[in-house]
Amino acid sequence: MLDFIRDLSLYNFVRGPLVWIAFLIFIGGSIYKVRGMILLAKKEKVVQPYMSFKLSLRSILHWVFPFASVNWRSRWVISTATFLFHVGLVILPIFLLAHNVLIYESWGISWWTVSEGFADIMTMIVIACCGFFFVRRIFAPEVRFVTFADDYLILAIAFLPFITGFLAYHQWLLPHKIMVILHMIFGSLMLIAIPFTRLGHMLYFFLTRAYMGSDQGYRHSQDW
Amino acid sequence: MAEASVKESTKTEDWVKLNRKPVADPGFDETVKNLTTEKIEKAVNAVLNIGKNGARFMAPLETCIHCALCSNACHWYLSHDKDPTYAPVAKVKMTLWELIKRKGKVSPEFMKQVARIVFCECNLCRRCSMYCPFGLDIAFQLGMVRRMCFILGLVPQNILDQTHSLSATLTQLWITQGDWIDTMQWQEEEVRGEIKNVRIPIDKEGAEVMWCPLGTEPKVATYHIARTAKIMNVAGIDWTVAAQDGWDSANMGMFIRDMETMQRVVRGIYDNAMRLKIKRIVLTE
Amino acid sequence: MGWKESPIETLHPIEFYYELVSTGRIKIARKIKGPVTIQDPCNLVRLRGRGEMLRYLVNETFEGPIIEMQPNRGHNYCCNGGGGGNAIGPPWKANRCEGARIKAEQIIATGCHNICSPCHNCYTSINDVLKFYNIEGHAMFMDEILAETMEVPEEFKP
Numbered sequence: 208m209l210d211f212i213r214d215l216s217l218y219n220f221v222r223g224p225l226v227w228i229a230f231l232i233f234i235g236g237s238i239y240k241v242r243g244m245i246l247l248a249k250k251e252k253v254v255q256p257y258m259s260f261k262l263s264l265r266s267i268l269h270w271v272f273p274f275a276s277v278n279w280r281s282r283w284v285i286s287t288a289t290f291l292f293h294v295g296l297v298i299l300p301i302f303l304l305a306h307n308v309l310i311y312e313s314w315g316i317s318w319w320t321v322s323e324g325f326a327d328i329m330t331m332i333v334i335a336c337c338g339f340f341f342v343r344r345i346f347a348p349e350v351r352f353v354t355f356a357d358d359y360l361i362l363a364i365a366f367l368p369f370i371t372g373f374l375a376y377h378q379w380l381l382p383h384k385i386m387v388i389l390h391m392i393f394g395s396l397m398l399i400a401i402p403f404t405r406l407g408h409m410l411y412f413f414l415t416r417a418y419m420g421s422d423q424g425y426r427h428s429q430d431w
Numbered sequence: 432m433a434e435a436s437v438k439e440s441t442k443t444e445d446w447v448k449l450n451r452k453p454v455a456d457p458g459f460d461e462t463v464k465n466l467t468t469e470k471i472e473k474a475v476n477a478v479l480n481i482g483k484n485g486a487r488f489m490a491p492l493e494t495c496i497h498c499a500l501c502s503n504a505c506h507w508y509l510s511h512d513k514d515p516t517y518a519p520v521a522k523v524k525m526t527l528w529e530l531i532k533r534k535g536k537v538s539p540e541f542m543k544q545v546a547r548i549v550f551c552e553c554n555l556c557r558r559c560s561m562y563c564p565f566g567l568d569i570a571f572q573l574g575m576v577r578r579m580c581f582i583l584g585l586v587p588q589n590i591l592d593q594t595h596s597l598s599a600t601l602t603q604l605w606i607t608q609g610d611w612i613d614t615m616q617w618q619e620e621e622v623r624g625e626i627k628n629v630r631i632p633i634d635k636e637g638a639e640v641m642w643c644p645l646g647t648e649p650k651v652a653t654y655h656i657a658r659t660a661k662i663m664n665v666a667g668i669d670w671t672v673a674a675q676d677g678w679d680s681a682n683m684g685m686f687i688r689d690m691e692t693m694q695r696v697v698r699g700i701y702d703n704a705m706r707l708k709i710k711r712i713v714l715t716e
Numbered sequence: 717m718g719w720k721e722s723p724i725e726t727l728h729p730i731e732f733y734y735e736l737v738s739t740g741r742i743k744i745a746r747k748i749k750g751p752v753t754i755q756d757p758c759n760l761v762r763l764r765g766r767g768e769m770l771r772y773l774v775n776e777t778f779e780g781p782i783i784e785m786q787p788n789r790g791h792n793y794c795c796n797g798g799g800g801g802n803a804i805g806p807p808w809k810a811n812r813c814e815g816a817r818i819k820a821e822q823i824i825a826t827g828c829h830n831i832c833s834p835c836h837n838c839y840t841s842i843n844d845v846l847k848f849y850n851i852e853g854h855a856m857f858m859d860e861i862l863a864e865t866m867e868v869p870e871e872f873k874p
């Protein structure tokens with residue numbers, strides 16, 4: 208069975224077309240979804256007239272930084288975990304040295320990268336945060352009550368690229384090449400899943416916050 | 432405590448049946464007898480079809496990550512020893528998500544519990560929206576469920592009666608125009624004991640301020656009218672109250688999402704203000 | 717159909733009273749004794765941002781000090797009477813008061829007997845809560861406070 212995975216053609220497929228397909232679906236799907244939501248908002252006459260760029264930005268900034276809003280301050284554990292998790296989620300794929308090398312090999316461009324040691328620690332933090340969210344889903348009563356099977360699924364989708372990447376880097380558990388293939392498959396899966404599952408909160412965050420920020424701001428109030 | 436409550440809420444017919452103290456309300460108990468799954472399905476889908484055409488309804492459905500960070504915002508949740516069934520997201524789960532999942536095919540008993548959750552365990556105060564990391568408008572979502580319940584008539588009797596009153600007379604408590612004018616004149620006389628030559632001008636055209644009380648004020652809390660008359664006269668405000676229906680700023684239609692009555696009440700006030708060429712409207716506290 | 721802004725300026729009475737007091741059209745003759753706490757009505761504070769106007773008025777009319785509920789202003793808990801909470805009627809009163817235990821705890825923590833709650837729903841609800849949990853105190857309307865404390869010039873006296 209492992210022979211099939213060791214076969215170069217699978218590696219080439221995963222490295223080439225699959226990544227291309229994943230990125231195309233991710234970008235195309237994201238544009239489709241965000242555009243659809245904005246069109247829906249335009250249909251509602253009470254949304255658009257009250258939108259304000261300044262008020263939206265104010266609200267978004269208060270919620271992207273940890274401890275900048277009352278709720279983040281009142282729950283420092285989940286606030287820290289959420290922040291570190293999402294920072295890792297965004298920074299690692301873009302600024303990882305290994306990813307940059309691949310892009311350099313293909314297109315001849317590269318950009319600033321984080322050091323390998325830092326990336327390693329960051330990955331461990333992301334994995335630990337996944338564990339924390341998992342434990343929280345199981346043990347916090349208010350979270351368990353609203354947890355569905357797909358909540359675990361999207362957590363797994365976010366978890367798998369990181370754990371496989373981590374194992375591949377350290378060359379543990381499975382041969383390096385197999386782990387890299389798995390890593391790329393799960394990474395592509397996550398990219399594809401973002402627009403079409405509730406991982407889309409990555410995109411909608413800015414829209415929903417903009418709405419609530421503008422609405423509360425219009426009412427001379429605030430929402431943090 | 433919180434743990435216990437979830438265990439107590441046994442799953443029957445595959446939905447979470449809450450273990451709450453029963454409260455007798457004819458608006459629920461009598462209406463539910465006449466409901467059928469078909470009727471509920473029709474009402475629920477009618478509202479869902481409207482909701483589908485708006486981002487305010489759809490965005491939270493697709494964004495909510497079930498993190499339950501809104502729970503600490505809710506006074507119901509905190510007042511009940513952090514019982515997870517009172518958390519805002521749990522209320523949405525037990526009502527809206529369930530109705531969407533079943534496409535409205537639910538039993539009247541289930542709908543009764545939904546009505547209790549949205550009318551009697553939530554105030555639509557929007558505090559949860561301030562605590563949601565995404566700023567999702569949970570109150571709007573539960574308001575849509577209130578709309579479904581209203582279409583079915585599954586509304587607490589007292590508030591439904593007040594809405595009927597608003598829809599028939601544009602006042603909250605079945606006050607006739609004669610009673611209203613009479614009360615104003617009576618209060619004017621009362622306040623004259625304290626303030627000399629006090630006036631409650633009725634239907635004065637071109638006044639600077641039109642004051643719109645709540646229906647309860649002429650009915651049971653006339654002291655508000657006396658105090659307002661006192662303040663307005665001492666401050667020397669050119670003020671008036673409208674004689675025609677449409678002076679009552681109580682809007683129960685808004686609470687139960689009876690949009691038709693809601694907009695008629697607002698329109699009644701603006702009609703009066705336009706008719707009297709008022710510059711500013713002052714509502715009551 | 718509709719307007720973005722109201723075509724006729726529509727004021728909450730707190731905004732109107734703020735204008736009257738801050739421009740001196742109403743003068744405050746005496747101040748009510750004792751510490752006071754403020755119930756921020758959702759419609760006025762969280763959804764209209766008038767917390768500071770309300771505090772200005774309370775500061776003018778009370779000897780004070782103002783002991784704030786925790787949390788306060790836009791973050792204050794709902795009184796549990798809004799959104800139809802009171803209007804659903806007498807059968808639900810006990811249910812409502814149980815749901816407002818946090819409000820009772822807030823009030824006890826301030827130790828105030830005067831609770832300024834300038835909203836019909838808040839007023840009714842706070843008084844019910846005080847009674848239900850046997851807390852000494854009373855809710856007060858702003859028109860009640862103003863009518864009591866304002867200066868009535870000689871020419872208005874009968």
